[in-house]
Amino acid sequence: MDESSDEAPAPVDPEPVLRVGMVDDHRSPVWGVERILQDVTDLELAASAATVGELLTQTTELDVVLLDLRLGDGTTPMENVSRLGEHGIRTVVYTSGEHPDLLRSAARAGTLGVVLKSASEEQIVAAVRAAGRGQEVLTTEWAAAIDGDPNLDAVDLSPQLQRVLTLYASGGTSVSVGQELGVAPDTVNEYLKRIRQKYADAGRPTRTKLDLFKRAVEDGWLPMPHRSGHGED
The missing domain is CATH 3.40.50.2300 (Response regulator)
Incomplete structure (x- = not known):
């Protein structure tokens, strides 16, 4: 069976x-x-x-x-x-x-x-x-x-350049950013030139400090400001 x-x-x-x-x-x-x-x-x-x-x-x-x-x-x-x-x-x-x-x-x-x-x-x-x-x-x-973001991957910043951008765009100076990172102000200025060039190459120019702040927000390096806005350049 x-x-x-x-x-x-x-x-x-x-x-x-x-x-x-x-x-x-x-x-x-x-x-x-x-x-x-x-x-x-x-x-x-x-x-x-x-x-x-x-x-x-x-x-x-x-x-x-x-x-x-x-x-x-x-x-x-x-x-x-x-x-x-x-x-x-x-x-x-x-x-x-x-x-x-x-x-x-x-x-x-x-x-x-x-x-x-x-x-x-x-x-x-x-x-x-x-x-x-x-x-x-x-x-x-x-x-x-x-x-809506044609430049989604267009700007690739190293961790060091990200740090320079966020500190400077948040209101820092070449001197204060250099002190924070342990580098000379001239080095910070060179970093900023490289950052500006990368954005220029991507078709997103950064002529002023306020432009840098906007790019940092757009790319997520800095949080969006409240309605009170950001200080002047």
């Missing part, structure tokens, strides 16, 4: 649970995502915080982080995406859709995409799942941010 029909079916491996983090300095979006994910068996909201630093002190065992663009600690999207990436954590920008320049900054740092806070629950879940698998999160907002 054939007893094979009595054999139990082979067990099916369950879907791995993706550990999700969230960085937002307002609690209501966190509560919303918590509610959305509570019945999703393959996604777990494992940690949330107001800053990336606070999140990483809680845990680095995360697969993907939903990241708000503008945080109260003044960090830039580029800093935050890069810092999470150092721990092997993927990111999806979770935003109301404003500030395309900040989206481009996040893109330069390697975020996988953007999902709007007004998106449907299904879209948010799909975005987190895709990012957890290492796939880009393709949305119209993401495409618009990328397409």
Whole structure:
């Protein structure tokens, strides 16, 4: 007699649970995502915080982080995406859709995409799942941010040049920047010439100090200023 029909079916491996983090300095979006994910068996909201630093002190065992663009600690999207990436954590920008320049900054740092806070629950879940698998999160907002920046990869500054740009554009002088970096003012001026030349080559001239500040904001080296604006050149 054939007893094979009595054999139990082979067990099916369950879907791995993706550990999700969230960085937002307002609690209501966190509560919303918590509610959305509570019945999703393959996604777990494992940690949330107001800053990336606070999140990483809680845990680095995360697969993907939903990241708000503008945080109260003044960090830039580029800093935050890069810092999470150092721990092997993927990111999806979770935003109301404003500030395309900040989206481009996040893109330069390697975020996988953007999902709007007004998106449907299904879209948010799909975005987190895709990012957890290492796939880009393709949305119209993401495409618009990328397409709107023809110079996305046009200016590549070394860490030293980035530091010079941020210090100088933030109001420093050749002397004060040199003191901060331990180099002579003439060396700082040479760095600034190289920075200006790189932007000129990319078709984004920097004739004034204010121009340098604008480029630093556009490229994510400095946070976007508040409405009070930036000081004069």
